Amino acid sequence: MNKEFFDVVVIGAGPSGAVASTLLAKRGYKVLVIEKQYFPRFSIGESLLPQCMTFLAQAGLVDSLHQHADSLAFQYKDGAAFHKNGQDTFFDFTEKFSDGPGTTYQVKRAAFDELLADGASKAGVEVRFGHQVVEVNVEPEQPELTITDEAGNNYHVKAKFLLDASGFARVLPKFLSLEKPSVFPVRHSYFTHVEDKISAADFDRNKILITVHPKHADIWYWLIPFSDGTASIGVVGRPEQFDAQATPEVILKDFIYQAPNLARLLGEANWANPVNTLQGYSADVTGLTGKNYALLGNAGEFLDPVFSSGITIALCSSALIAPQVDKYLQGEHVDFFEHFEKPLRAGVDCFKTFVSAWYEGGFQDVIFYQKQEKNVKSMISSILAGYAWDTANPYVAQSERRFKVLVDLCQ
Incomplete structure (x- = not known):
């Protein structure tokens, strides 16, 4: 069977795949993205951090984000608000120590991911939706993949370098037995989109609201408003803290109304959408790179959604890997651990310190x-x-x- 040849194959068309493929296509490489699903599709991770804007700008994708923000109901975001047992506080991201953007957006991921994937296509990336990687061989000098198309037909692709941006699907970690347990315990989340009907004058739609459960400090909620009057809401806790016999809808509503501030804000909300669940999402791997492949974003390590670090880490991984793959494809020796994995993990470890301290209670203090x-x-x-x-x-x-x-x- 004939093989197709590409400089780079990327598994997954989400944010990390779209940015990495765009950066490489703009350097003149022939890039193929394989995406199992069809866009638009629902996803969480909707509250971007301002650092994301820097990485999107590097790929030339930030202007499109600004241009389409209003029509796609993306909400301007300038900080994070917190609530615990009647006490409120907030952080204004424009009043920060570091240089760089201080504002960003809260995005509906279905539209956001499609926007970035369209940007990748316009940059010359070939994106194949509804195709799935079913076999990977990274032993040869050039990785080989077997892919199934929409009709169920298999075909073969060869690349000089392979990037896994498959998110929670974690394609390469599963094929190559790279997975290892996360340092974080198993947690579950329940979430949906509502027509929030929030009229309270003290609610700031320009900030994500993180609420601590009034009795259990390790249970928390997110409330992410969008500009069209809808919002993403969710609760996170350990599995034993939820009633395994109840439906996701019952669980989420019950917990929302256990928090007095959320019960007040969402008292008139219209619960028009099904409630989704994500279980045991924290993950890690033995290593992020091999001689001819690298793992991006959630395909490598995912910490926890509490500070919305997931997309930021994913985009940083894309920005770090692209120049190293460029050097590799030009025949230069590249130490991927030193110039990709080590610097990426430095930031991940910083986030990890704060996530751990949140659940231990110190960061809440x-x-x-x-x-x-x-x-x-x-x-x-x-x-x-x-x-x-x-x-x-x-x-x-x-x-x-x-x-x-x-x-x-x-x-």
């Missing part, structure tokens, strides 16, 4: 501390805005040690 020092708050605001790779920020450069000191002060 910091967030709700009444006497926040302005300069320190700006440094924390930078990390919440996605600037987890800015080593000029002391809470990035020495995140674990410095953060423990900060927690002790706030406690």
Whole structure:
């Protein structure tokens, strides 16, 4: 059977796949993206962080985002608000320590992902929707893939380099036995979109609202408003904290109305859509690269949705890998661990410090501390805005040690 040849094959047309393929196509390479699903399709991870705008700009995709934001009901976002047991606080991302954009959008992922995939196509990337990778061989110098098309027919593709941007499908980790347990315990999330009908004057639609459960500090909620009067809402907790016999709809509604602030805000909401679930989502791998492949975004490591770091990490992985693949394809020796995996994981580890501290309670103490020092708050605001790779920020450069000191002060 004849093989097709490409410089780079990317598995998955989500944000990391779209950005990586666009960056490489703009360098003149022949790039193929294989996407199992058809776009638009529903996904969560809807609250972008300002750092994302830098990576989208590098790929030439940010102008399209600005141009279509209003028509696609993307909501302007300038920060994050938090609520716990009657106490409210917020971080304004324009008042941050790091250089770079301080605003972004809260996006409906179906439209956002399609927008980026269209941008990749316009940059010269060939995107094949409804095609699925069924076999991978990375042992030869050039990876070989067997792919099934919409009609169920198999065909073969050969590439000089392979990128896995398959998200939670984690195609290469499964084929190559790269998966390992996450350091985070198993958690479940229940979520949907509602017509929120929020009329409260104290609600800021320009910010994601994160609410802590009034009795269980390790259970939290997101409320992500969009500009058309709808919102994404969800709850996250350990599996034993939910009634396994109840339907997802019953579980989510029950938990929403256990939080007085959400019960007030969403008292008139129209629950018109089904409730979805995502279970055991945290994941890790033994390594992000091989001699002729790399893992991007959630295909590598996914932490937790609490600070919306997923897409930021995914886009950073794309921005880091593209110049290294460029050098590799030009025949240069590339140390992918040193120039891709190591710098990527540095930011991931920074996020990890804050996610761990959130569930342990220390970061909640910091967030709700009444006497926040302005300069320190700006440094924390930078990390919440996605600037987890800015080593000029002391809470990035020495995140674990410095953060423990900060927690002790706030406690």
